[in-house]
Amino acid sequence: MSRETHLPALFQLFREQGYDGVSLANIAKATGLGKASLYHHFPGGKDEMVLATLGYAGDWLEQNVLQPLRQDDGEVQELLQGMCDRLSQLYDEGRQPCILGTMTFGPVRDDLHEAVKQGLVEFIEAIALALVKAGVDEALAKERGEDALMAIQGSLLIARAMDDPKPFQRVLKRLPGQLCEGI
Amino acid sequence: MSRETHLPALFQLFREQGYDGVSLANIAKATGLGKASLYHHFPGGKDEMVLATLGYAGDWLEQNVLQPLRQDDGEVQELLQGMCDRLSQLYDEGRQPCILGTMTFGPVRDDLHEAVKQGLVEFIEAIALALVKAGVDEALAKERGEDALMAIQGSLLIARAMDDPKPFQRVLKRLPGQLCEGI
DNA sequence: TGTTTTGTACCGATCGTTCGGTCTCAGCCT
């Protein structure tokens, strides 16, 4: 069992409960490993676990959401629709939180904060790039990328607080059209 | 010194660091009280402290944001602009988080969760009411109220993650017009 | 065999909480 084996379990824990909310005892139970085994796979301790988890999530996002978005051979609106479909899958139609959002409210640790920030920036830039390719002005494209992430994170937060995934679904449905407004 | 005296300090702590992130030692230092004294003012312990803090924040919101929004004698757009001005003050132009957002990512405790949910619902309904009074269809008004809170919370989250309050300021600037679209 | 992986027992620190008690001060009796 390599360390990658257990990253999905860590991902589920951290996205739901955040850095402070997850204890090593929780992780041990979720993975079925003892503490010593956890420290064998993650010598850096909890910090390394959460950083590896962010890396795992970032890889999934990059491969399943951002890479397809960078394709050259497609109508922008269709690319964005594909992105929304993948996001709906990632967040289980609004029933699961985003680990980047969860970690934003965690303790102030520079490396963690930087990892979250970078994940968001890459996401925003991938959207902006798609819009620029479709002829949108560069500054406006970046604004719309930010708008998209604000809408996603905001809707996930509301969905979680209200125990109702519909706000997220509504936001996701109108997102492609909203981003392409004015072509 | 009554317990209300210390609520602003608790508010600042909890909005920034959340339930798990704030320890009684932190609170003791911030208030200048000993731990035992905290239990004199809040016999229910940490739970009562955070609940009282949410009540304090809710009262501020009700008095300074929602009540003015319910005024009858004003153009809707102006009422919404006033709301945004107050919100800008509450969140220090995007440099301070919303305690409702922060608490959304805290541990799953039913009473806390319910208090956060209720705060959001009241906020949404106050906005929706203002729109209904201006002639907007009831269902659409509720959707736009939800949209407003998603935009606010999403922009605050992004602002915090990126160490940049501008996304929040941008969202707040366009919010009144956005809510009144199509009169 | 040697290496990787694991369970157990343990560490110091900190968690939220409680105990026992001090200090101050207004109200009341004499």
Place this chain on the structure above:
DNA sequence: AGGCTGAGACCGAACGATCGGTACAAAACA
């Protein structure tokens, strides 16, 4: 006036539990 009393605000010290982390040897695998 002087002394007593009770309530409220406050605090130091300690509680048991849990935190993240470690030492080490048995077990599993090569």
